[in-house]
Amino acid sequence: MTTTTPRTALIQRRGALIARLRGQNNEGLVAALLVLLALVVGIVDPKFWSLATVFNVVHNSYEPLVFALGFLLVLLTGGIDVSFDAIGIFAGYAVALLATRGSLPASVVIIFAVAALIGLLLGALNAVISSGLHLSVLIVSLGTRGLFTGFLLTFIGSSYVNSLPGALNTFGQAEIFKVNAAGGQVAGLNVMVIPIAALCLLLAWVLRRTAFGRGLYAIGGDEEAARRVGFPVGLIKGAALCLAGLLAGLAGMIHVTLVGFGNPFDLVGQETNVIAAVVLGGASIFGGRGSVLGTVLGVLLVSLINYSLVLLGIPSSWQLVAVGLLLVIGISAQFASRRRPAGAAMVEEEMAA
Amino acid sequence: MKTTIAKRVPQLTPGRLVALLRGERSPWQLLALTVAIFLIFSLAAPATFPSILNLQSMGVQFPEVGLLGLGVMLSMVTAGIDLSTVAIADLAGVTAAQFMLRVNGPNGGSGSFGLALAAVLIALAVGAACGLVNGLLIDTLRITPILATLATLGIFGGLAIAWTGGHALVGIPDAFLALGAGNLLGIPIPTLLFALAAIATALLLNWSRLGLLMRLVGSNETAARYSGVRGLRVLLGTYVSSGLLAGLAGVIIVARTASATPDYGQSYILLSVVIAVLAGVDLNGGFGTVAGVVLATLALTFIQTGFVFLGFNQFLYQTAQGLILIAVLGLQAVQAAGSFSGIRRRLRGAFPGGPPAGSVAPPPAVAEPRSGEDLPV
Numbered sequence: 001m002t003t004t005t006p007r008t009a010l011i012q013r014r015g016a017l018i019a020r021l022r023g024q025n026n027e028g029l030v031a032a033l034l035v036l037l038a039l040v041v042g043i044v045d046p047k048f049w050s051l052a053t054v055f056n057v058v059h060n061s062y063e064p065l066v067f068a069l070g071f072l073l074v075l076l077t078g079g080i081d082v083s084f085d086a087i088g089i090f091a092g093y094a095v096a097l098l099a100t101r102g103s104l105p106a107s108v109v110i111i112f113a114v115a116a117l118i119g120l121l122l123g124a125l126n127a128v129i130s131s132g133l134h135l136s137v138l139i140v141s142l143g144t145r146g147l148f149t150g151f152l153l154t155f156i157g158s159s160y161v162n163s164l165p166g167a168l169n170t171f172g173q174a175e176i177f178k179v180n181a182a183g184g185q186v187a188g189l190n191v192m193v194i195p196i197a198a199l200c201l202l203l204a205w206v207l208r209r210t211a212f213g214r215g216l217y218a219i220g221g222d223e224e225a226a227r228r229v230g231f232p233v234g235l236i237k238g239a240a241l242c243l244a245g246l247l248a249g250l251a252g253m254i255h256v257t258l259v260g261f262g263n264p265f266d267l268v269g270q271e272t273n274v275i276a277a278v279v280l281g282g283a284s285i286f287g288g289r290g291s292v293l294g295t296v297l298g299v300l301l302v303s304l305i306n307y308s309l310v311l312l313g314i315p316s317s318w319q320l321v322a323v324g325l326l327l328v329i330g331i332s333a334q335f336a337s338r339r340r341p342a343g344a345a346m347v348e349e350e351m352a353a
Numbered sequence: 354m355k356t357t358i359a360k361r362v363p364q365l366t367p368g369r370l371v372a373l374l375r376g377e378r379s380p381w382q383l384l385a386l387t388v389a390i391f392l393i394f395s396l397a398a399p400a401t402f403p404s405i406l407n408l409q410s411m412g413v414q415f416p417e418v419g420l421l422g423l424g425v426m427l428s429m430v431t432a433g434i435d436l437s438t439v440a441i442a443d444l445a446g447v448t449a450a451q452f453m454l455r456v457n458g459p460n461g462g463s464g465s466f467g468l469a470l471a472a473v474l475i476a477l478a479v480g481a482a483c484g485l486v487n488g489l490l491i492d493t494l495r496i497t498p499i500l501a502t503l504a505t506l507g508i509f510g511g512l513a514i515a516w517t518g519g520h521a522l523v524g525i526p527d528a529f530l531a532l533g534a535g536n537l538l539g540i541p542i543p544t545l546l547f548a549l550a551a552i553a554t555a556l557l558l559n560w561s562r563l564g565l566l567m568r569l570v571g572s573n574e575t576a577a578r579y580s581g582v583r584g585l586r587v588l589l590g591t592y593v594s595s596g597l598l599a600g601l602a603g604v605i606i607v608a609r610t611a612s613a614t615p616d617y618g619q620s621y622i623l624l625s626v627v628i629a630v631l632a633g634v635d636l637n638g639g640f641g642t643v644a645g646v647v648l649a650t651l652a653l654t655f656i657q658t659g660f661v662f663l664g665f666n667q668f669l670y671q672t673a674q675g676l677i678l679i680a681v682l683g684l685q686a687v688q689a690a691g692s693f694s695g696i697r698r699r700l701r702g703a704f705p706g707g708p709p710a711g712s713v714a715p716p717p718a719v720a721e722p723r724s725g726e727d728l729p730v
Contacts (some may be wrong), residue, residue: 133683139626139678153668275503315518317519318511319511320508320511321511325508331496331500
């Protein structure tokens with residue numbers, strides 16, 4: 001141990017401050033990136049500076065954010081669940097169909113509860129298969145993704161549901177604030193922002209303060225160690241998949257509500273957006289690292305990029321390319337910063353193998 | 354606990370290597386299954402299913418997915434996975450179509466043999482280039498294959514969509530369409546192209562230096578590294594090969610459907626993985642056979658066509674794919690309980706060419722952001 005001189009103390013304090021600003025999972029970097037992007041787009045096109053922009057970006061974030069939170073829960077344990085969009089559209093479309101046929105009471109709360117329940121059940125199927133057979137979540141969810149989509153289109157329906165129940169339509173258009181954006185369009189802040197913000201706070205609390213939340217991180221960090229410490233590993237991983245299913249069901253319902261109709265071919269194939277957002281938000285693709293705040297920022301970043309592309313007159317078809325590139329950059333950054341302590345990681349790998 | 358210890362011994366013993374070279378796990382079971390599926394559907398629809406016409410029709414349909422399956426198999430042999438093959442095929446097909454439309458005009462016509470050949474070469478070059486991008490990401494930047502190819506799936510597919518504005522390109526000259534519609538002695542040309550590609554892949558995997566190294570890296574990366582295998586060229590070669598196969602699939606898709614659709618075959622991502630898994634490719638890496646992929650592709654094509662003849666809903670096939678994937682994996686898991694730790698290892702990131710194990714780095718400082726994996730809590 002070297003003696004601490006005032007100079008090194010200063011450097012240490014400055015280092016600590018920078019580390020604090022960066023956040024545990026680079027949340028600070030993502031936030032800085034958000035601001036930087038906003039500045040650049042704002043300079044190129046001054047129309048950008050408006051409340052309408054904020055409302056639009058937030059509006060476009062509701063559905064991917066709820067998907068992303070579910071994806072994050074599973075990712076924290078080291079699993080990659082690619083079935084969330086299939087679960088989402090399954091739940092959203094099936095419930096929309098039931099509600100239009102009058103099989104469900106026309107109450108927004110009940111409709112969303114049923115969608116959540118369907119999502120939970122489908123997530124439970126993922127959990128049972130992957131835990132029961134000790135299979136990788138990725139491969140299982142790739143299979144169930146096809147299973148859910150196929151089942152939806154074969155047995156539930158493959159045509160549009162055009163007329164949603166009045167309660168859902170009202171909910172989808174219930175804005176807290178409204179502003180008139182350029183071009184006569186109206187941008188608003190939907191009521192949804194309140195329950196979704198509450199959901200974020202709740203999940204952040206669960207991840208930080210509950211044994212379940214700590215268990216997710218522990219399993220992602222080192223499954224065997226978590227098991228030996230006494231975490232019920234199988235149970236926690238299964239619960240994460242169930243919860244991810246529940247959130248995906250809710251997100252699917254949000255999608256249907258906001259779009260205003262049920263299209264069973266929607267969503268599937270759009271998962272890169274969500275995965276990119278979570279990874280950009282600082283969650284480690286190996287599990288064990290990630291936060292709700294980072295995920296929120298990541299989703300907002302992807303949403304802002306997509307919105308800016310439209311604003312700058314770039315065809316929306318380039319969005320896929322942009323998000324793919326973002327994903328590459330996000331992952332490369334993770335891998336670049338991982339390289340230094342690769343020795344430790346490798347030893348861990350050897351032990352795991 | 355003797356078995357557990359035995360499993361920790363490096364898997365690539367000389368005995369196992371010899372067994373691998375002999376192709377010990379021969380796909381007889383799969384052959385029986387494929388024949389059984391064929392017989393079942395032949396009995397269910399005796400007039401139509403086993404007819405020459407239907408066989409020819411299936412011979413036009415199966416090569417594209419078979420080629421994608423071969424590419425996925427190669428990546429799985431190195432303990433990786435390539436999810437971007439469909440997007441590569443689409444981008445290659447769109448590029449070839451754009452080239453032909455520029456040279457030949459938008460209205461189709463006959464076109465020359467040379468034009469068609471150039472278009473094929475362009476598609477293959479695009480496939481190889483896309484594979485090179487994957488290889489560089491996975492090898493040079495050391496990104497986990499699944500994530501790298503998930504990202505490039507978006508990039509390549511997005512490029513194809515952006516280039517065409519999302520529309521299908523039509524007006525492909527006849528000389529090129531002959532690759533999809535023509536036949537030689539009654540055998541559809543796509544089948545012949547697939548056979549050539551399958552033979553080339555088998556040669557690559559079983560008789561070339563690259564193939565041996567691929568299996569080495571997939572079987573036991575650490576051992577391969579200690580014996581002097583350089584990760585770079587092996588994984589680069591793997592993903593370029595996969596890209597080439599996907600480029601050829603793109604050629605067949607455009608020639609068969611007479612159009613270049615930028616987002617064609619979205620369901621092929623699942624299908625190509627199902628094919629590789631059904632083919633008995635070891636998800637832990639190190640093992641895979643071309644024969645297995647061919648048989649698995651045929652079996653799945655029989656099921657797809659059979660479903661159509663039996664009047665099932667077209668989407669039921671997708672449900673069946675998901676079920677088959679889970680069922681096959683479930684059976685394997687039951688057969689060899691505990692052998693799946695390798696999947697976890699692969700998903701947690703395989704690092705070719707990294708520093709050797711044993712040099713224990715000091716625990717990262719608490720505030721240091723994202724320094725590798727979390728230490729055990």
